[in-house]
Amino acid sequence: MDSALAPERGYRYDGLYWVDEFWEETGRSGFKVWRFRLRKNDDSILPPLKTGTETPTNPERRAVTTTRIVRDTEMSRRVKHLYDYICQICRTRLETPAGPYAEGAHIKPLGVPHNGPDVDANLLCLCPNHHVLFDIGAIALADDLSVLGLALPTKLILKHEVGIEYVRYHRQHFGGLIKT
Numbered sequence: 001m002d003s004a005l006a007p008e009r010g011y012r013y014d015g016l017y018w019v020d021e022f023w024e025e026t027g028r029s030g031f032k033v034w035r036f037r038l039r040k041n042d043d044s045i046l047p048p049l050k051t052g053t054e055t056p057t058n059p060e061r062r063a064v065t066t067t068r069i070v071r072d073t074e075m076s077r078r079v080k081h082l083y084d085y086i087c088q089i090c091r092t093r094l095e096t097p098a099g100p101y102a103e104g105a106h107i108k109p110l111g112v113p114h115n116g117p118d119v120d121a122n123l124l125c126l127c128p129n130h131h132v133l134f135d136i137g138a139i140a141l142a143d144d145l146s147v148l149g150l151a152l153p154t155k156l157i158l159k160h161e162v163g164i165e166y167v168r169y170h171r172q173h174f175g176g177l178i179k180t
Contacts, residue, residue, distance in 0.1 A: 016041035069110050072118050076104030079160065080125045087127035088157045089139070089147055094127060103131045107141075107166035114173070121163035124156075137174030141167045149178040 017038040027033040085100035086093045094101040105126045108116030116122050126134060133139045139149035143164060145156040156162070
């Protein structure tokens with residue numbers, strides 16, 4: 001680049017800058033481009049902060065009655081212990097200061113409208129990431145318990161009986177996001 005401000009070669013770190021202003025323009029080729037007016041960060045000049053003088057509002061509170069499913073937490077603990085808190089998909093064991101962490105993921109959801117059973121055969125031991133991916137249908141299980149939706153072929157670690165009817169239900173109701 002031929003500029004008096006550019007180094008002769010390579011890159012140069014010039015510090016931090018604040019975005020003072022930005023706008024959209026049409027560039028020379030007719031495409032929209034974004035322009036930014038930058039101001040060098042001088043540590044003595046901080047960005048404007050709110051003063052904290054806003055009038056606080058208290059959110060409205062209402063008494064509600066709710067019905068929830070009471071899950072068998074001992075069953076979930078038992079399945080997680082069986083797998084030593086190792087995700088059945090990625091084989092990751094998350095260590096925390098409180099001890100290992102894994103989640104009990106129901107294959108056929110317990111809530112309405114699915115009404116799945118709270119039994120060992122309807123439960124997987126998963127890390128939080130694979131639990132979320134499984135719940136939203138980004139991954140699912142094939143009948144041979146291989147994991148669908150992953151880049152690499154992966155077979156579920158299996159130390160307990162998994163109900164094929166729950167696997168098929170999950171795939172039928174949640175497998176639509178999986179790219180094959």
